[in-house]
Amino acid sequence: xxxxxDTIAVILKRKSVRNFSGAPISKDDLETILHAAxxxxxxxxxxxxxxxxxxxxxxxxxxxxxxxxxxxxxKAGAAVVVCALPEKAHDHSLDYAIVDATLASQNILLAxxxxxxxxxxxxxxxxxxxxxxVSKVLHIPAHVIPLNVIPIGxxxxxxxxxxxxxxxxxHWEKW
Amino acid sequence: xxxxxDTIAVILKRKSVRNFSGAPISKDDLETILHAAxxxxxxxxxxxxxxxxxxxxxxxxxxxxxxxxxxxxxKAGAAVVVCALPEKAHDHSLDYAIVDATLASQNILLAxxxxxxxxxxxxxxxxxxxxxxVSKVLHIPAHVIPLNVIPIGxxxxxxxxxxxxxxxxxHWEKW
Numbered sequence: 001x002x003x004x005x006d007t008i009a010v011i012l013k014r015k016s017v018r019n020f021s022g023a024p025i026s027k028d029d030l031e032t033i034l035h036a037a038x039x040x041x042x043x044x045x046x047x048x049x050x051x052x053x054x055x056x057x058x059x060x061x062x063x064x065x066x067x068x069x070x071x072x073x074x075k076a077g078a079a080v081v082v083c084a085l086p087e088k089a090h091d092h093s094l095d096y097a098i099v100d101a102t103l104a105s106q107n108i109l110l111a112x113x114x115x116x117x118x119x120x121x122x123x124x125x126x127x128x129x130x131x132x133x134v135s136k137v138l139h140i141p142a143h144v145i146p147l148n149v150i151p152i153g154x155x156x157x158x159x160x161x162x163x164x165x166x167x168x169x170x171h172w173e174k175w
Numbered sequence: 176x177x178x179x180x181d182t183i184a185v186i187l188k189r190k191s192v193r194n195f196s197g198a199p200i201s202k203d204d205l206e207t208i209l210h211a212a213x214x215x216x217x218x219x220x221x222x223x224x225x226x227x228x229x230x231x232x233x234x235x236x237x238x239x240x241x242x243x244x245x246x247x248x249x250k251a252g253a254a255v256v257v258c259a260l261p262e263k264a265h266d267h268s269l270d271y272a273i274v275d276a277t278l279a280s281q282n283i284l285l286a287x288x289x290x291x292x293x294x295x296x297x298x299x300x301x302x303x304x305x306x307x308x309v310s311k312v313l314h315i316p317a318h319v320i321p322l323n324v325i326p327i328g329x330x331x332x333x334x335x336x337x338x339x340x341x342x343x344x345x346h347w348e349k350w
Contacts, residue, residue, distance in 0.1 A: 006289075034344075035187065099277050
């Protein structure tokens with residue numbers, strides 16, 4: 001039986017966690033998670049991203065008020081909002097900024113799993129009203145795009161990974 | 176000193192590898208990599224992605240001909256093209272399809288690193304001519320978007336990770 005490297009095991013068992021215990025998340029863990037985020041690749045290494053790390057209960061609640069799919073913030077210990085900065089991106093391109101900030105976001109989700117914590121992507125982009133809500137609560141400047149709100153917490157264990165392997169998604173050599 | 180989980184070490188040491196030995200990549204490794212890709216999250220779990228795995232020298236060379244930043248395909252053992260499928264995405268949205276296929280792509284880059292191999296994202300999207308070239312070589316249908324070409328190979332060791340940590344990218348509690 002072939003041994004799977006730990007990282008691949010973490011990638012396969014990462015799941016969207018919606019059930020949190022309510023315990024806090026340490027600043028240390030948040031810094032580790034953000035370190036992982038910034039290790040993502042970006043077009044021409046422009047790193048067109050910024051991160052807002054939130055631990056204050058009041059702000060987490062304010063975010064939840066305008067985000068129908070982020071109600072689990074009520075038991076999250078923290079949240080990270082990944083912001084895309086088109087003005088910093090290659091060719092000042094919105095498309096590259098979104099892609100690069102998305103790559104950083106996946107590193108966040110995996111780092112959370114590796115730390116034994118739980119998280120999920122709740123979308124701000126591309127819904128105009130949700131982006132406006134997040135920007136208003138967090139005082140994000142007009143030229144910056146809040147891509148998502150990633151609640152982070154201690155998982156209760158209720159959420160389990162899905163097996164999404166589907167050989168029909170693969171084409172060998174050509175479509 | 177705090178112990179860093181293996182996965183976070185892999186996230187931090189992942190780099191864009193442009194120098195390959197020319198050695199082949201096994202189908203087993205490609206399947207592991209694609210397994211990791213499909214473990215990514217997607218909006219409303221729509222999984223709006225497909226993957227083309229290429230090992231034939233002729234096809235790798237044909238791809239390189241129309242991609243100015245993918246010349247390292249000449250020594251790659253394989254490549255994966257991640258395709259975004261707006262028709263399968265939440266709300267049939269191009270934006271969600273691109274984001275979800277990007278999340279899968281980051282899993283590919285990390286799985287490659289975890290296996291001791293090397294890779295990098297060379298962009299097809301959003302450049303119309305590059306997408307058209309990749310679609311033509313691989314017979315990709317018109318409604319499908321080739322997001323990138325990810326050459327995969329055995330690294331020579333010349334490429335090293337960058338430390339991209341920048342505390343100025345982080346806002347605590349609010350922007």
